[in-house]
Amino acid sequence: MSEPGALRTKLNQLAREVVKFGAVGGLGVLVNMGVFNLVRNTTELPVVRASLIATVVAIAFNYIGFRYFTYRDREKSGRARELSLFLLFSVIGMVIENGVLYAATYGFGWDSSLQSNFFKFFGIGVGTIFRFWSYRTWVFRALPAPEEKEAVQAAESFLEHAPRQATRRQPDRV
Template sequence: MSERGALRTRLDLLAREVAKFGAVGAFGLVVNIAVSNLIWRTTDIPVVRAGLMATCIAILFNYVGFRHWTYRDRDKTGRTRELMLFLLFSAVGAVIETGVLYVATYGFGWNSPVQSNVFKILGIGIATLFRFWSYRTWVFKALPAKEAVLSAEKFLEQRGPSDPMTPGTAAPGTVRR
């Protein structure tokens, strides 16, 4: 497989992963914002604390979506390790997300409902970049053998049946016995 073909394959796989991650993340965003607004409007819980509570609920929804859809083909042997790393990196993401809301609310006094939602979404966006990198790198590890098989299948598809390197065909000028 040429370097260009290999790069194209890797970019296609990454694009699919980003799309699935984004779909699950969008659902988590809806859960996060809905729960935040519900708590803000119905209780006296402070803005940042309510935002953190909503983030924790969204994290649980996201884990189910990531494990059973986005990364369903990834290694499933170390579920305890996976869950612990997911919670660790989710907590770091929650600190990033809540930190943005905290600075906006207490540092600048921007705590109207619209401002709280804007900075909640901004914090989620920044934290999402960290979460995507950490989840795909450390939590939902790819199975090396599966990637090798996919790469080999793509390679064989590109070669075609008349290619001398395709299994089951003879090279030009050779006699099959």
């Protein structure tokens, strides 16, 4: 495949991935905001605690969507590793997301319902940038392309046979 054709293919794959990530993420935002407002308006919990509960619910929802929709074609071995990394990066995203809300609420005193929802939504956006990068890079890694797989297999085969060839080498004659 030509270099421009390969680039176009990679860009098309990235665009599809972004659309799928956005679809799951968009539903996750609705879950997050819905649970946030439900908890905030029906309990006496402080704003950031309500947000943390909502974020945890959304993280669970998003894992299912990402694993079985967005990244269903990605490597499936090592589910414990995948889930551990997903939770690690989700917690970092949760800190980013709720750090924005915390700063707005307790740093600036912006704690009306409208302001809380705005900063919750803004924090989700900032956290999403981090999550997209980390999930695609570390959690749901792409399987190697067929050409890459063949190259890796050839290299492994070469390395596997290289030591044997070296031991059979005849001594140099003077």
